[in-house]
Amino acid sequence: MTNPVLVEVERGHRVESCHRGAVAVVDTHGHSPLVLGDGTRPIFPRSAVKALQALPLIETGAVDRFGWGEEELALAASSHSGEPAHIAGVGRMLERCGLDATALACGPHWPLNQAAAHALARAGLQPSALHNNCSGKHAGFICVACAAGLAHAGYVSAAHPVQREVRAVIEGLTGMTLSEVAVDGCSAPTWAVPLTNLAQAFARFATGDGLAPARAKAAARLRGACAAKPFFAAGTGRFCTVVMEALGERIYVKAGAEGVLCAALPQQGLGIAVKCEDGAARGAEVVMAALIARFLPLETVDRPLLESLMRPALRNWNGIKVGALRPVALLTTAS
């Protein structure tokens, strides 16, 4: 099936570009108040499932054994911007395990945050694996291995006990057997999941319904950590941070590469999964903002932010507004 246009990019008075994709909003029982496009086709969720990948960290007791707090938990589920507090946090996480950046298998890249990248360059430095946006997740994997007395070497292999545990957790939450794997940008496994199963996993993550008590408790603790420390889940000005800063425990939201965005709405018992078919983050963000505005009863104080995320202005290098993105009526109008 052809995925519908979900977002239009307007310049002047013309739609200059558009983003197609699929959306699934699902409750813990698998009922779907909204599915647009192909919800059955498996997608790679990429970093959008970092919270699920971090659950073994709590369930195994590793996080308490090494004395990690909310910042470290949020970092373990983060795609961070490589800002100084992120780097310090991941360094601290590794240090508590008696390790350093050399244990990380994610590879280096310049910080996503431009000011942080330029500060690093100004200091005459090169980025290390700590600056990789996935370094917190990797520190979490390493911590699980260390707490279990396992060698952490090879922890990104799908055959390593840590990844087998992560796979089992995602299977439990999605309610399906995972069989198709690819390599993520940070070298960790990414498992293909249909969008509707992914959304249902986030409904379970939101509520704990249908999960064993220890897993439900771990999910609540992770959501709480990200709600308390949203800066550590992404970074300055980033979509996930901005949304969780504003909405607190009413939402958990997490982006993945190639246009994936997932969210959990605890009070509504809903999970949301979005995939822009072209891989565009800007498209997925507009879609998610529209879905939040539709499914989460907003307070008056929340509306201006959600409006700015749903219809972000395009400004040129002189700051002149030259256009805007906007969600299509399919997203904003209940049928």
Next chain:
Amino acid sequence: MTNPVLVEVERGHRVESCHRGAVAVVDTHGHSPLVLGDGTRPIFPRSAVKALQALPLIETGAVDRFGWGEEELALAASSHSGEPAHIAGVGRMLERCGLDATALACGPHWPLNQAAAHALARAGLQPSALHNNCSGKHAGFICVACAAGLAHAGYVSAAHPVQREVRAVIEGLTGMTLSEVAVDGCSAPTWAVPLTNLAQAFARFATGDGLAPARAKAAARLRGACAAKPFFAAGTGRFCTVVMEALGERIYVKAGAEGVLCAALPQQGLGIAVKCEDGAARGAEVVMAALIARFLPLETVDRPLLESLMRPALRNWNGIKVGALRPVALLTTAS
């Protein structure tokens, strides 16, 4: 009409994302050996028409009056990467007109080239309008105004004599009246043009057929300057530079924002215009590489480069190949 999928992005053994769009390959008479998707819908060509916007510079004699050579001409039609030689070149262009960076109305941004951006940061500096990828085009506009004895202030307004002349040139090449304008990223006007007219304009730019002799000569001179100095048309590792470095005078190719790519094939008498509907440069580049391989008789020595541009590997932060982009059969197979 729904634009077809033109490019697939594969990770592991699955298509993770895809890019839809439209393509027009047209000769000077308006005959089209290939149109895919909606070739009649107007698009904003953005920076893809910088060569057409630079023609008045040659036609009015401004370029010779100020003693600009091939590097300056290529820069006037460039979206440069802000590398040191680009900045020096644009500075020299303005200096020859008795001006400096304060005359530029394009606004500042960090160099597109990462090493150049980091070098600037390392020196404790901020970018100026010189670093804007459009600064060469703007220096060209200013030069046209100065040579004609006009005030250059306000040169980005559609009502300024320079922009009226640019509009007339694009009307001549596209064979249509331009009526719909928007503001580009650099504040200059961008005129909406159907993809088939845009491709025909590049066929005329390629051959001079149907143009007044002075315009045909100006087009040939500009193509020659870019073929001789392809680094100054874009920058290190950029698609347009890499293609023109390899293929020389056999092609002129220029990218624009939001997934636009245009090319002129002088020996074949063809113009090509590509628009990825989602605005993705990576998609447009794969499409253009496939069209070059299809319509330009390649020499054996050219094939490995074209193959690498048609099917670029996706590598993760550890340099591991995790997937690839590829053009669909519609593009690679003559019907």
